[in-house]
Amino acid sequence: MKGAEVLIQMLLEYKVEAIFGVPGDTSLPLYEAIYDAAPKIRHIMARDERSATFMADAYARISFKPGVCECPSGAGALYSVPGVAEANASSIPVILFTSDISLADEGRGAITALDHHKLFEPIAKWSSFLKLTEKIPETVRRAFRVATTGRPGAVHLALPQEVMTGEFSLGRQAIFAELECIDYPAYRTRGSRKVLEEAVQHFLKSVRPVIIAGGGANHSQAHQEILALSEWLAAPVVTTISGQGIMPDDHPLALGVVGDNGFHPYANQAVEEGDLLLYIGCKRGSVSTIRWTLPSYNPTRKIIQIDLDPLQLSNNFANTLDIGGDARLVVRDLVELLKKEGKPRKPSPWVDELNRKRADFWEQSEPSLHSDAIPIKAQRIIHALNQKLSSPAIVIADAGTPTPYITRFLKLQGGGSRFLIPRSFGGLGYSIPAVVGAHLARPEAQLVALFGDGSLGMSAGELETLVRLKIPAVLIHFNNGCFGWIKALQALHSKGKFQSVDFTAANMAPLAEAFGLEAFHIETPNALEEGLDRAFSSRAPVFLDIVSESEITELPPVFSWVKKGEKEGWRPA
Template identity: 60%
Template sequence: MFDSEDKGKTPLIGAQVIVEMLRQYQVEVIFGVPGDTSIKLYEALYDLKAKNQPPGIRHVMARDERSASFMADAYARLSHRPGICECPSGAGSLYTVPGVAEANGSSIPVIAITSDIPLAGEGKQTITELDTQKLFESITKWSTVVKDVDKVPEIIRRAFRIATTGRPGAVHIAFPEEALTREFQAGPDRIYAEEECTSYPAFRTRGARSQLEEMAGFLVNAQKPLIIVGGGANHSGAGSEIQALCEWMAAPMVSTISGQGILPDDHPFALGVIGDNGFHPHAHRAVEEADVLLYVGCKMGSVSTINWSMPSRPKEQKILQIDLNPEMLGNNFENHLSLAGDARLVVRDLVSLIKDSISQKQASDWVTALNLQRKRFWEEAEAGFCAHQVPLKPERIISALNRHLTRNCVVISDAGTPTPYVTRFLRLKGESSRFIIPRAYGGLGYAIPAVVGAHFARPDARLVGLFGDGSLGMSAGELETVSRLKIPAVLIHFNNAAFGWIKALQKLHCKEKYFSVDFQANDPVMVARGFGLRAMAVKTPDELDQTLEEAFQGKGPVFLDVASQPEVDEIPPVYSWLKTSDPDIS
């Protein structure tokens, strides 16, 4: 925004200092919605763009504040840089809450900036007055109000440091009018960034040597070791290290939903997903039969452990856990050994110790048997995919999608209808492929805005967004954003005219007393076209294959409205639901 010669000549106001600090932190994009309290921030962004002095900052206008925070969340997940969103006072701050909470709960560094009323108007019933610091305190690592313009650089540095270090998470900074409009008097030497906190995890930590040696010993002596990876392994970028560990130890790996994609799904040691939602039976078998379980970046929460019932015999198995957050170590099971540290560094050290200790192992009969079961599972699944049933089964939709995925695809799913089918049947090719889904709070309306954030993090990737009609109703406005920005995404809408997940629960637990879960299918194709998207209706398997082919051959955004089978017609692959229907299921 200004060079060293400018700093001593032109007095800066707070909004300009904010923009310059973000530029110093190498921020490439800000997602937000304009408001009357943020006009000076927008003016500063405009002046930066007009000056054309690299590095610049792009502002992406969302259609509502919740979407802006979801965009920042997805951007951070894929770029490994903090995601920045901004919104005005009052309702704007309130609308931002879902995305900020999701980011914090999922350990994603999002910095939420809210502009606010003048400090002079506090307590006077000023329109949009709201205690935003208190609002965000319970859903962030840190929430603060800047009351002195000279503290702007210090607080922004603290925000980046808190967001990216330890367990990454969300922070919130409120800028009252005075902090945006008053002149900055502290001097240009105060305006600088901490380079270490421009990406995450910042200041990575590794375990103590004695603990690493003990953990390596448990793994070396195991007869049936199993690696269980969670979202923390993905956030750490530990894929190559975990692959090296699996291959040297000939140890299979399973993942939680958030851990998907650490290894290519066709890798001989990547058995699949565990837990309640979209599980793989052979992956569950591995957890039950292993003698040593190594959890990496996994919180062992309710879904991945099926309400802490898996593993079912923890006293007979050695449970080892690696997590960046010491508060998660031994939180839900009694560990034999806990190690606090960054997943990538700790696993890298483990691999080094193990290679010094033993020669590379060969796959055991146990691993061979697990892979045989996995092979049978996919053969049976693929036989079912060929069905010409209408409405289309969700698994048939995912199967057709798999045929078009390359090694550079990002698949983003909403919570709800797509979740169990995507986690069970999606097959990522590895390398640059990623799967993203909001798992902290499961809010609807994530996928469409998330593809926007994903595009700015990975402009080279082919993007796929998966969502149900409940989600579409909450985020349809962002179809205009996708169209305006020409985001190269294939948007697949599962249209079953219901809040399908809740309706299925009402069938299982409320004797089919369906209440307030059904709505009209209407014509989402017309809605998408109205927002400027190429859109097609899909009702048959042949139409699905044809429209997917056309969508992936093109470069622009495409919306596919797919008439899909409701969850009440056939129980989705959710372990607890299947168990309710058939207690003998394994």
């Protein structure tokens, strides 16, 4: 067998069904091997390498298997950087293979020559450079092991031409997978029994316990365990943006998103008033803590943190107790220990009060959720979307315009529903290609992508990919003719000195139609309802170009922005 064939056989051993990528002149041996292995493995052609890495990222988030992608040398590798960096920082196992130039051409000015393994070293969990065909099996095993164990992350391997075209001499017996690393998190670890028993005693003494679930809780698939712990303790659960969906949003103990972006006031209140805070898979970064001001310092408050990565423990706050281990296993063990201590608690008057404030919040939101204003309010768009969602639904958003409205107003009803958004670096152009990966991971799920003008400009080419692959998805474009998030920042901090944030106003429905999608340009709330009906009844991708209100006419629900606006008497532009 040739090296490229060995690589594909190794991927088959790891039950890889799809490889996302873009063809190039250095990838011919790899593509020939993929062709010969069909239909066991499928290549998904993206329109650019960044999109391919985003597809692999979404596939991994939904399937809980590593997402595999490939790119040619030179520019292909450079275009792959954003997706690899995002996946690694978000603890998502993405494995990128770069088809490299010939070793014989190193240092001779060959076109596309680049030290690919060095390029990815700062942004990947591991980056390596293969020089021997015989090393392919063991190196691929190492790649899957590194990507899926400990804190999962992105891995990169560069394969020169000689490695892919060379003869493999070790025999079929050398081609096998490490079964534990086919999915993630691999080799899950439990917390120390002594520390768990100490945590239980803190729980039993607490009066107002609060659970804060982050993205790590979703990666660990700890949904049922966190629900059981919450109900046993009668403890409200708040989430970071990445932790959304850990509990059904209509559950009386699910209090929504905490922190700055799209915050629920009663969620922030719960964290501030809680006498015991249990952080699960949450790195406690700048957004979920409003730049490390939430919660405020309280020497009597107990803080317990569960994280797979010991480097995150006590990193930003002084913890009472650190528990290193997998979220699902640790929480499962805590529930079992609590059951030995007596009966579950009943919700306290404090929880009842938080739910009264929750009800007041939604009642006060009714006017904006049902507003007939033109341009259409983002709140109205998300509310209308909620009425169409069923389980399981996968809602994917780009950073920017949609984020605070989705995090505040989106309602997921459990049943395997998920919300995906690139939160580590906030890059645009994620949601449209991510739909591809999500569909291949969960073809039965209802798919929705939400994005603004800037994101569309960076990923419009993948509209053709959705049509080519016949992926049923509802694509919601917030058309307000600007980089909305940045324009809002300029309105708030630069006194309305708007610089390089506005686009030419345009109807984007014909653009989507040119790629073969059914598309609707929507300017009124009635047309919004009709468009959503058409989109959700279709078995093909449908593009809704919704003329939406700009962020500068009403401040988005971002805590720090609202406070600054109140302090300085902000008025709509």
